[in-house]
Amino acid sequence: MGTPQLHLPTGSGRYDEDALAEVRAAFTRAVELTTPLIGLSDVDVAAIDAPDETIPGWGCGGYTYGPHSVLLALDPAVRIKPDRLLATLVHEFHHVMRERGPGCGSSLRERIVSEGLAMLFEEEVLGVASEFAHQAVEPEQIALAVAQLDQDPADESRWFFNAAEIPLWFGYTVGYQWARAYAATTSTKASQLVHTPADAITAAAEAR
Structure with missing residues (x-):
């Protein structure tokens, strides 16, 4: 089984290293906390510069695309609270694993x-x-x-x-x-x- 992977924004210059380090830290912690509980594996998390896709006031938002892909939307204008990043990732990781069973459905x-x-x-x-x-x-x-x-x-x-x-x-x-x-x-x-x-x-x- 593959280790979960985080893919960060590059090239735009809209993220300073401190902000990127916070995203990395939240991802690492979320993987550490959830893997023993739900067997998390084989998932890519793509963090993207997408302010319009974030939760108002949070500066981040998540969406699960099937059993192996999560989008983590970020607003570089907002200094995101680490606990909100962590909660978003924990939440989406449950969706990922549910997608490998009955799915999250459409009804x-x-x-x-x-x-x-x-x-x-x-x-x-x-x-x-x-x-x-x-x-x-x-x-x-x-x-x-x-x-x-x-x-x-x-x-x-x-x-x-x-x-x-x-x-x-x-x-x-x-x-x-x-x-x-x-x-x-x-x-x-x-x-x-x-x-x-x-x-x-x-x-x-x-x-x-």
Whole structure:
């Protein structure tokens, strides 16, 4: 199995060595923390200069392209907090390994569950899930999502990014709540649930 590899921006001159060193350090630490738990291997992380793809206020953002590739978007104008880099990479590494099983899918059910499990994995590894897991959501909004879990493809702008009547980061918070409840009921951890089918995790919410 191949060791995870980090590919950094070169040539543009928009990154000083201190900033690049922080990205390297976060990557190394994320690999060290997650590999024993989920068997991380054979993945390339491409860090790119892409301010528009970063999380507002964070200066970084992540996206998993299948089972072997992660994009780490960076904004060279923002001095990124090391814990945010670390959380982003830990989160995406859970997605990478889930892609080697059932995948992260395209339906609302699969997208909410995969994001929730990755948030729960942040908590397992780092002691706390990022702020996206802790937003205020209303029971009627959750009921609306439950009724549309088979929407495929999911309207991600609506369910995750503050479109229409759904609050910002809704899908991350609800997914985290469902994943956390399932883990508690089954006495398992997010690292053990990488390949758990999404419908197993949503079953309790649908039964209400």
